[in-house]
Amino acid sequence: MTCRGRPKAPRRIECSPDVLYFKPRGVPLKELETVALAIEELEALRLADLEGLQQEEAAISMGISRRAFWQDLQNARRKVALALIEGKAIEITGNDSLDTE
Numbered sequence: 001m002t003c004r005g006r007p008k009a010p011r012r013i014e015c016s017p018d019v020l021y022f023k024p025r026g027v028p029l030k031e032l033e034t035v036a037l038a039i040e041e042l043e044a045l046r047l048a049d050l051e052g053l054q055q056e057e058a059a060i061s062m063g064i065s066r067r068a069f070w071q072d073l074q075n076a077r078r079k080v081a082l083a084l085i086e087g088k089a090i091e092i093t094g095n096d097s098l099d100t101e
Contacts (some may be wrong), residue, residue, distance in 0.1 A: 011040040011072075017020045023089035032089040039094040041076035048073050 015041070023029055040062070047058035060084035083090045 009064050009068060012061065013039055013043045014061070015046055016042065017042065017092055020092045021089060022083075027054045027087070029089055032087070034089045034091050035079045036093045037076060038072075038089050039092060041043050041072050041079065042092055044072040045076045049051055060080070064098065088100045 021029065023032055043062060044058065047053045047061055048055070051058075053061065055066050055069060055073075058073075060068045062069060062072075064072075080090065082088065
């Protein structure tokens with residue numbers, strides 16, 4: 001039995017990256033495990049850690065609740081840390097399915 005919960009609210013994404021993969025230098029991508037970083041998680045990182053917005057401001061910018069923003073940000077930080085510590089590639093996913101401005 002699976003619980004579905006509420007559907008994920010669409011996020012406003014202001015910045016879409018040109019590069020969708022990052023990997024450790026000197027190791028072919030096919031030899032690496034990959035961590036999938038959703039575009040909304042990347043946007044949360046950008047707003048909080050690069051732009052320096054407070055949680056409420058960033059949530060408003062993305063058109064979501066503070067709780068949803070916090071969850072996206074925590075997931076993003078965990079995934080990036082995992083990739084850096086364990087030498088995994090990062091793939092940015094979900095570019096087509098979300099609202100972009």
